[in-house]
Amino acid sequence: MQKxxxxxxxxxxxxxxxxxxxxxxxxxxxxxxLLDLWDLIxxxxxxxxxxxxxxxAYLDSEDGYDDEVYKFQDTLDPGNTTTTxxxxxxxxxxxxxxxxxxLYDNAGxxxxxxxxxxxxxxxxxxxxxxxxxxxxxxxxxxxSESATDQFCExxxxxxxxxxxCVIFIIDMKTRYLLVYSAGDVVEDNLTASKxxxxxxxxxxxxxxxxxxxxxxxxxxxxxxxxxxxxIAQPMKVVSNVFISLVIGFVVMYLVAVGKSSVSKTSDxxxxxxxxxxxxxxxxxxxxTSTTKTYCPRSSGSSGGRSGGGGGGHSHSSGGHRx
Amino acid sequence: xxxxxxCSGNLKFNIEKQALYCEFCNNVVDPYSVVKERDAEExxxxxxxxAAGPVEYYDTCPGCGGKREGNETVCGFCGTSLxxxxxxxxxEAGKDLEDYYxxxxxxxxxxxxxxxxxxxxxxxxxxxxxxSTILDRRISRAKRPQYIxxxxxTKKDCMDSYGKFMKSxxxxxxxxxxxxxxxxxxGIYMPYWNYNTSKHGNVTCGGSRVYYRGDYKYTxxxxxxxxxxxxxxxxxxxxxxxxADNLSNGIAPFDTSQQQPFTPSFLSGxxxxxxxxDDNVYQIDAQKLIAKDAFDKYKQIPGFGRYGLTxxxxxxxxxxxxxxxxxxxxxxxxxxxIRSKDKKGEERVSYTVVNGQTGKVAGDIPIAVNKYILASSxxxxxxxxxxxxxxxxxxxxxxxLMISGVVGLIMAAIFSSHEDQIVKREFGEDDKGLxxxxxxxxxxxxxxxxxxxxxxxxxxxxxxxxxxEKSFFWxxxxxxxxxxxxxxxxxIVSDLxxxxxxxxxxxxxxxxxxxIVSRYNRLTTRKLPxxxxxxxxDSAKVS
Numbered sequence: 001m002q003k004x005x006x007x008x009x010x011x012x013x014x015x016x017x018x019x020x021x022x023x024x025x026x027x028x029x030x031x032x033x034l035l036d037l038w039d040l041i042x043x044x045x046x047x048x049x050x051x052x053x054x055x056x057a058y059l060d061s062e063d064g065y066d067d068e069v070y071k072f073q074d075t076l077d078p079g080n081t082t083t084t085x086x087x088x089x090x091x092x093x094x095x096x097x098x099x100x101x102x103l104y105d106n107a108g109x110x111x112x113x114x115x116x117x118x119x120x121x122x123x124x125x126x127x128x129x130x131x132x133x134x135x136x137x138x139x140x141x142x143x144s145e146s147a148t149d150q151f152c153e154x155x156x157x158x159x160x161x162x163x164x165c166v167i168f169i170i171d172m173k174t175r176y177l178l179v180y181s182a183g184d185v186v187e188d189n190l191t192a193s194k195x196x197x198x199x200x201x202x203x204x205x206x207x208x209x210x211x212x213x214x215x216x217x218x219x220x221x222x223x224x225x226x227x228x229x230x231i232a233q234p235m236k237v238v239s240n241v242f243i244s245l246v247i248g249f250v251v252m253y254l255v256a257v258g259k260s261s262v263s264k265t266s267d268x269x270x271x272x273x274x275x276x277x278x279x280x281x282x283x284x285x286x287x288t289s290t291t292k293t294y295c296p297r298s299s300g301s302s303g304g305r306s307g308g309g310g311g312g313h314s315h316s317s318g319g320h321r322x
Numbered sequence: 323x324x325x326x327x328x329c330s331g332n333l334k335f336n337i338e339k340q341a342l343y344c345e346f347c348n349n350v351v352d353p354y355s356v357v358k359e360r361d362a363e364e365x366x367x368x369x370x371x372x373a374a375g376p377v378e379y380y381d382t383c384p385g386c387g388g389k390r391e392g393n394e395t396v397c398g399f400c401g402t403s404l405x406x407x408x409x410x411x412x413x414e415a416g417k418d419l420e421d422y423y424x425x426x427x428x429x430x431x432x433x434x435x436x437x438x439x440x441x442x443x444x445x446x447x448x449x450x451x452x453x454s455t456i457l458d459r460r461i462s463r464a465k466r467p468q469y470i471x472x473x474x475x476t477k478k479d480c481m482d483s484y485g486k487f488m489k490s491x492x493x494x495x496x497x498x499x500x501x502x503x504x505x506x507x508x509g510i511y512m513p514y515w516n517y518n519t520s521k522h523g524n525v526t527c528g529g530s531r532v533y534y535r536g537d538y539k540y541t542x543x544x545x546x547x548x549x550x551x552x553x554x555x556x557x558x559x560x561x562x563x564x565x566a567d568n569l570s571n572g573i574a575p576f577d578t579s580q581q582q583p584f585t586p587s588f589l590s591g592x593x594x595x596x597x598x599x600d601d602n603v604y605q606i607d608a609q610k611l612i613a614k615d616a617f618d619k620y621k622q623i624p625g626f627g628r629y630g631l632t633x634x635x636x637x638x639x640x641x642x643x644x645x646x647x648x649x650x651x652x653x654x655x656x657x658x659x660i661r662s663k664d665k666k667g668e669e670r671v672s673y674t675v676v677n678g679q680t681g682k683v684a685g686d687i688p689i690a691v692n693k694y695i696l697a698s699s700x701x702x703x704x705x706x707x708x709x710x711x712x713x714x715x716x717x718x719x720x721x722x723l724m725i726s727g728v729v730g731l732i733m734a735a736i737f738s739s740h741e742d743q744i745v746k747r748e749f750g751e752d753d754k755g756l757x758x759x760x761x762x763x764x765x766x767x768x769x770x771x772x773x774x775x776x777x778x779x780x781x782x783x784x785x786x787x788x789x790x791e792k793s794f795f796w797x798x799x800x801x802x803x804x805x806x807x808x809x810x811x812x813x814i815v816s817d818l819x820x821x822x823x824x825x826x827x828x829x830x831x832x833x834x835x836x837x838i839v840s841r842y843n844r845l846t847t848r849k850l851p852x853x854x855x856x857x858x859x860d861s862a863k864v865s
Contacts, residue, residue, distance in 0.1 A: 193716035200719070200817060207816075235821050239722050240710045242828035246729060248702030249835040256493045256694055256839065260687040260846060262572040271615050273577045275555040278619045280525075280548040285625060288528075288543045295539040318716075320817075 088115045094126035099162060101126050107135035107172045109211040118212065122219050128226045129164025129186050133215050139173040147171075149317050152180035156315070166190060166226075168218050170211060177203055178319035179218065186226065187316050194225050195318030197233045206322035324356050324590050334591030337473045342587055353587040378411050379404040422463040423586050427596070433850055435564055437510070438464060438594040449508055449593065449657055450564050451671055451850045464596055468649040469516070469581040470588050473509055473678040480507050480656040480676045487683040492697070495690040498674075503660060509678060511589060511652035512570075513561040513597035516578065517608040519643035520553040527620065527637040529629030546626050552619075554612045554643060556581075559604035561597040561650060563759040566673065566848075567752065572684025573677040576653045580679070584652065594652060599755040600762075601648040607754070613641040654678025658685075662847065665840075670847035686846035689839050698835075719820030720809070723802050726827040730798025733834045737793040737841075744844050745786045791841065793834070798827045 088105040101123040105115055122131040134155060141147035141154075148171040156165055164183030171178070179195035181187050198221045205214035221231045324333040326344035333351055336343035342351040381390050385402030396403055406414075425438040435450035475483070481504050488499050497503060526547035533540050556578035560570040582588075617638050621631045631637060656676035663669055674685030709715040717725075743752070750756040764778065805823045 191714065193714050196716050196718060203817070233716070235719070235817065236716050237710060239717055239719075239821065239824060240706055240715060242726075242825055243715075243717070243722075244702045244706035244709060245698075246726070246828050246831050247705055248700075249698045249832050250729070250733070252694060252698040252701055253835050253839060256689045256697075257842065259491050260493060260689055260842075262568050262684045262686070264568075265571050265574045267611055267614055270571075270574050270611060271554070271557065272575045273579060274557045275553070275579075276615075277551075277553040278616060279551040280620065280623050281551075283546070283548040283623050283625055285629075286545045286547075288545050290543070291541045293539045293541075294537060295534070296537040 088112060090115070090119055092119055092123050092126075094123065097127050099126040099128070099130045099164070100160075102130065102132040102134075102159065104133070105135045107137045107170065109135045109170060109172075110215075111212070114212040118215055118219075121216060125166070125219065125223050125226060129166060129183055130160040130162050131219070131222075132160065132165065132167040132169075133219070134167060134169040135172065135211070136169070137172045139171055143174055145174060145176050145178075145319060145321070148174050148176040148178045148319060149180065152178060152317065153315070156180070156182055166222055168215060168222070170206060170215065176319050176321055177206055177214070177218075178317055179222065180315060180317040182315035187314065189225050189228065190222065190316060192316040192318050193236075194231075195316055196320070197231065197236055197318070198222060198225070199318055199320035200235060201232065203320040203322045324587050327351065327356075332590075333587070335472065335588055336591075337476045340472060342590065354583075354585050356587050378406045378414075380406060421466055423466045425464045425586075425594075427464070436596050438589065438596060439592070449510060449659055451659070451661070465650060467513065467584040467652045469578075470511065470584045470652040471576055471578070471581045471654055471679055472588050473592065473654040474580075475654075475656070475676070475678050475681050477507060477509070477656070479681055480678070481505075483676055483681040483683050484658075484674065487685070488687075491687050493689040493693050494687045498660065498687065503658070506660075507656045507658045507676065509592040510655050510657045511592060511594040512565050512655045513595060514558040514576075514651050514653050515561045515597075515599075515601045515604060516555075516649050516651050517557045517559070517605065517645055518553075518555040518647040518649075519557065519609065519612055519645050521616070521641065521643040522551050523549065525550045525620070525640050527617075527631055527640055529626065529631045531629055544629050546623075546629060546631065548620070548623055548626075550616075550620070550641070552616055552641075552643065554615070557608045557612060558651065558653070559608055560755065561599045561601070562595045563598050563753070563756040564595060565655075565755075567754060569673055569675050569684050569686075573655065573675050573680075573682045576677065576679055578651070581651055588652075592654075597650060598759055600758065601650075603755055603758045605645055605648070609642045609645065610638070612643050613638045616641040616643070661850075664844070664847070669850055670844075671850055672847040686848070688843040688846040691836070691840055691843075694839050695836070719817045719824065720806075722824040723805060723820045723827070726824045726831065727798050727802030730802070730827045730831050730834070731795060733831050733838070734793040734795035734798065737791075737834055737838050738795070740838055740841055740845070741790040741793070744841060745789050747845060748789060748849055749782060749786055751786075791837075794830070797830045801826050 087108050088103065088110065091100050091102050093100040101119055103115055103119045103122070110118060118133055122133060125131050132155065134152070136151065139147045139151050141150040148169060151171065152167045152169055155167060160167075160182075162183070164186045165181070166186055167178075167180040169176075169178045169180065177199045179190070179198050181190035181195060198218055201221060202214045202218045205211070205217060224231050324342060325331070326333050326347060326349050328349045329344060329347040331344045331346035333342040333344050333349075333356065335341070335353065336350075339350055342353050342356060343349070344351070379390060379395065382388065383390065383397035383400060383402050383404060385397060386400040388397050388399035390404055391398055394404060427436050427438055429436045430448035430451060433448060433451040435448055437449060484504060484507070488494055491498075524547055526545050529544045529546050531542045531544065533542075558574075558576060558578065560567070614633065617631075617633055620641060621627065655678050658674045660672050660674075661669060662672070672686040672688060674683065674687075676683050746752045750760065801823045805819055
């Protein structure tokens with residue numbers, strides 16, 4: 001029984017460690033992938049041999065092509081959708097602000113009337129920036145949650161390219177909802193924290209396959225946030241209460257113990273008043289043995305690409321699995 | 323008592339004057355110039371070497387020749403004392419009477435703690451267990467210390483030092499700051515063994531150097547030797563089992579350059595603890611302490627610095643010095659014991675000590691749980707405002723669960739570590755001197771057979787394990803583990819479960835911290851001492 005408990009404890013501890021490790025590592029991996037995407041997009045922008053066809057939103061290259069970009073374009077091509085529903089793509093531009101509302105339902109999650117209603121709903125927020133609803137069954141960037149973020153990033157770069165843009169995506173491949181915001185005006189209000197809260201508030205609709213309600217509610221909350229209004233964040237408050245309690249009690253415990261315990265006198269201090277006399281003469285140094293091991297040393301700079309460079313932009317996002 | 327040459331009043335050592343002083347005629351007397359008036363005749367009947375030397379008795383009455391029955395201390399036939407005179411005991415043990423001096427020893431019937439004093443007020447209060455009780459007085463002889471550091475800090479200085487110390491102890495119970503409590507400080511001379519050590523000769527330590535050449539790493543091992551001539555004198559370790567090691571360490575060091583040859587008149591007006599720890603108990607600790615310090619100096623020998631001399635046991639042991647001499651010295655300590663009851667009604671005692679030479683304070687300061695909860699709550703509210711309104715902090719539920727799980731495990735580990743310390747202290751296992759004295763007593767009580775000792779040790783370990791409170795570490799581990807297991811294997815778990823799990827674990831953490839604090843107070847208070855000296859009365863009532 002004792003052994004079983006120990007084994008159980010070990011397995012659970014291992015699981016916790018792995019989970020924590022993945023939680024730390026996966027955003028880092030995502031960041032690395034994103035750097036590759038930036039390079040890819042930079043390459044495309046520098047290449048004179050490609051053209052951008054606004055009509056069918058298709059990117060092509062005459063002398064060679066990049067599979068990843070093609071795949072991304074294919075994913076958004078209504079003709080290539082493989083869902084049981086009907087793919088729907090429509091845009092509506094606000095002539096006053098110059099921003100556009102995009103509804104790319106490539107996963108066919110909305111009925112046509114729902115899609116039209118949604119487009120109208122998000123159009124009203126185009127005074128702040130481009131408003132996008134994306135659904136997809138395919139994601140060329142992988143199956144991880146960060147792939148959904150990359151997908152949004154790619155869309156933003158190629159279709160929006162405006163300063164201010166909000167994307168709400170239902171990624172059926174990664175089973176991940178994400179609110180993505182880019183641009184100074186939008187990001188000021190729609191922070192990563194708010195994005196997370198919104199997806200937290202609506203993910204249950206997606207789990208229940210109520211995709212229209214999910215997108216509609218998400219944009220309703222996005223609109224409130226963009227207008228500077230408050231949205232309900234009950235779990236945020238509850239978790240902050242407990243986090244504050246935990247930190248408060250633990251920190252105060254450390255302070256209390258530090259103030260109450262008997263401080264140990266150091267060894268040097270203990271001998272402070274001892275009568276000490278130390279003399280050493282005739283120091284000699286003899287080599288007793290030498291070992292030689294082959295240990296090739298790297299040159300330091302490996303010639304890899306330096307990430308970053310110009311052309312980057314900041315964005316905020318927050319998502320939830322469903 | 324030490325009588326004033328002018329008026330025969332009681333002379334007491336005066337700290338400000340650093341001499342004996344008569345309160346009646348203001349006469350100031352050199353401590354070395356007076357001799358104690360002889361106590362009652364019975365003073366010579368008993369001999370005592372610390373607490374380790376029991377009183378010895380005749381098997382047959384020297385008066386009538388009657389045989390001693392059981393534990394009789396006086397003859398059942400003629401009433402003559404059966405205790406052997408001091409001279410005879412010393413003679414039989416091959417010891418010199420000059421090494422001993424006559425003292426009035428007071429023993430607490432409650433804890434068997436013994437204290438030496440000429441002050442009859444001592445008969446009303448036990449410094450070790452804080453009991454207000456009538457102490458048993460007897461005249462005995464104690465091993466004569468070689469040196470003494472007289473008190474330099476007056477009681478007022480001591481109270482000032484304590485006051486400053488308590489100012490930073492925000493969480494201390496208010497009663498510890500009360501005037502009555504502060505006034506209960508008593509000046510006690512604590513016995514310390516001082517070790518004189520030296521080492522002469524060649525010492526060789528191992529070092530190494532690593533360097534690269536091309537694609538190869540070279541490790542050179544060096545033998546670094548030097549002719550060492552070192553001497554460390556006056557390295558003190560406490561010689562009383564009733565003086566906790568952590569407190570003794572906390573008020574160290576004492577400036578031994580100010581020590582003076584001992585004469586009993588320095589004790590007049592103060593108390594003195596008896597030395598019951600053998601001089602060999604802390605000898606290895608003293609040698610290791612010196613060897614470590616010597617090794618630091620050895621590393622600084624020109625030319626040795628670049629050879630990565632590591633403080634390994636092997637290297638340090640090469641500098642272990644020889645012990646040339648050990649002598650007893652009395653160090654001045656202001657001592658305060660506070661008796662209190664825990665939640666279960668068990669009486670506990672906490673000690674605060676002040677170095678009577680330097681004023682350094684060390685003490686077992688409990689944490690007042692109500693103050694702690696109040697301060698933690700205020701901090702929590704401030705943090706909540708910062709997190710929620712200033713930083714607009716939001717945490718993904720899955721991460722909240724993971725983080726709370728990890729913090730929960732850390733708190734469980736801290737709790738377990740605390741329990742280990744508490745149990746060690748409850749059984750006196752964290753004090754080397756006390757452990758040794760207890761073992762000596764066990765052996766003296768007849769547990770000579772090694773299997774008996776082993777059996778006792780096993781029983782003690784079982785008792786210690788039983789005393790430890792459980793940390794329930796599986797609560798955070800189980801909650802976080804099960805939810806994450808379902809998330810990773812079965813699929814999506816509702817946020818609600820993550821939040822509920824996090825909240826449950828965070829509640830566990832808060833509960834755990836409050837338990838740690840209340841248990842921590844067991845570390846800062848001690849079981850009423852039981853010094854296991856013959857003559858103690860565990861059932862004595864405390865008034």
